[in-house]
Amino acid sequence: MEYLKQIGQLNPPYLLWSALGLFVIIFIRYLIFSGVYHHFFHNWFGDRFRHRFLSISKLKRKQIRKEVYRSAISAAIFTVLGMGMIVLWQRGHTAIYTSFDAYPVWYSVLSVLLVLIIQDTFYYWLHRWMHLPGVYRWVHKAHHMSLQTSAFTSFSFHPLESLLQAIVIPLLVLWLPLHIGVILALLMFMTLSATISHGGVEIYAPNWARHWLAKWLIGAAHHDDHHKKFNYNYGLYFTFWDTWMGTETPDFKERFEELTRKEEAV
Known part of the structure; x- marks a missing residue:
C-alpha cells in the first residue's frame, strides 16, 4: 500500500497521523475491553458471578482514574514501538510477511505458540528481576x-515496564517470520489475556486447575495471588515457569477449587 510506503519513507504527515490513529486504536481497544469486561461481571451480571469475585471491596473510582491515566501512557509507548515496527517492515528490515502462501499453514499456528512461549519466558524472568528490591521501587x-x-x-x-513488556514482538519480527494477521491476532490475545488475569473475577470452570492442559493457563485467581502475596505467580500466560521454579502459590489449586466450588451451592 502506498500509505505504508510513505510511512516507511518517514513522510512526516503520514507518520504523525498514523501514530495518532494507532494510539487511538490501542487506547480505545483497552478502554472497550476493560470497560465491557468490568461492567459485564460487576454490574450487569454481578449477582450471578459474585461468588467468584476475588475481593469483596468495591473498586474505588480514584484507582480506576489512575489506572486509565497510566494506561494512556502505556498506549503511547506501545504506539511508538508499533510505528517503529511498521517503519522497519516497510524498509525491508523485518521477517513480516503478508501472503499465507509464503509458509505452510501449520507454520502460522506454530509461530503463534512459539511467540507466546518466548514472551512468557521473557516476562517471567523480567518479572522476577522487577521484584528485586533495588528495581521494584x-x-x-x-x-x-x-x-x-x-x-x-x-x-x-x-x-519503563511498559517498554520492557512490549519490546518482545518488535524484536522477534526482526528474525522470526510472522504473518501480519498472526501479529494482529497476538496483539488481540495479549489484550484479552491481560484483561482476564487482572479482571478480579475468576471465569474458568471448577475443574480448570485439574485439567491436563488448562491447568497450565493463567487466570484471574492465579494472578490475583501475585498482587496480594507478592512473591508468587510471576507468569504471564502459562504456569510452566512458576511450577518449575517453585514460585507458584503453594495452596493455589486448593484455593482455586474452593473459590469455584462455591457456585455449586448457588
Missing part, C-alpha cells in the same frame, strides 16, 4: 499499587 511498584486488581489494571504500568 522504580519500575514495578506502580503496577502493584493496584492491590485490588480490575480489568482497568491490565495496561497500568510504569513507562
Whole structure:
C-alpha cells in the first residue's frame, strides 16, 4: 500500500497521523475491553458471578482514574514501538510477511505458540528481576499499587515496564517470520489475556486447575495471588515457569477449587 510506503519513507504527515490513529486504536481497544469486561461481571451480571469475585471491596473510582491515566501512557509507548515496527517492515528490515502462501499453514499456528512461549519466558524472568528490591521501587511498584486488581489494571504500568513488556514482538519480527494477521491476532490475545488475569473475577470452570492442559493457563485467581502475596505467580500466560521454579502459590489449586466450588451451592 502506498500509505505504508510513505510511512516507511518517514513522510512526516503520514507518520504523525498514523501514530495518532494507532494510539487511538490501542487506547480505545483497552478502554472497550476493560470497560465491557468490568461492567459485564460487576454490574450487569454481578449477582450471578459474585461468588467468584476475588475481593469483596468495591473498586474505588480514584484507582480506576489512575489506572486509565497510566494506561494512556502505556498506549503511547506501545504506539511508538508499533510505528517503529511498521517503519522497519516497510524498509525491508523485518521477517513480516503478508501472503499465507509464503509458509505452510501449520507454520502460522506454530509461530503463534512459539511467540507466546518466548514472551512468557521473557516476562517471567523480567518479572522476577522487577521484584528485586533495588528495581521494584522504580519500575514495578506502580503496577502493584493496584492491590485490588480490575480489568482497568491490565495496561497500568510504569513507562519503563511498559517498554520492557512490549519490546518482545518488535524484536522477534526482526528474525522470526510472522504473518501480519498472526501479529494482529497476538496483539488481540495479549489484550484479552491481560484483561482476564487482572479482571478480579475468576471465569474458568471448577475443574480448570485439574485439567491436563488448562491447568497450565493463567487466570484471574492465579494472578490475583501475585498482587496480594507478592512473591508468587510471576507468569504471564502459562504456569510452566512458576511450577518449575517453585514460585507458584503453594495452596493455589486448593484455593482455586474452593473459590469455584462455591457456585455449586448457588
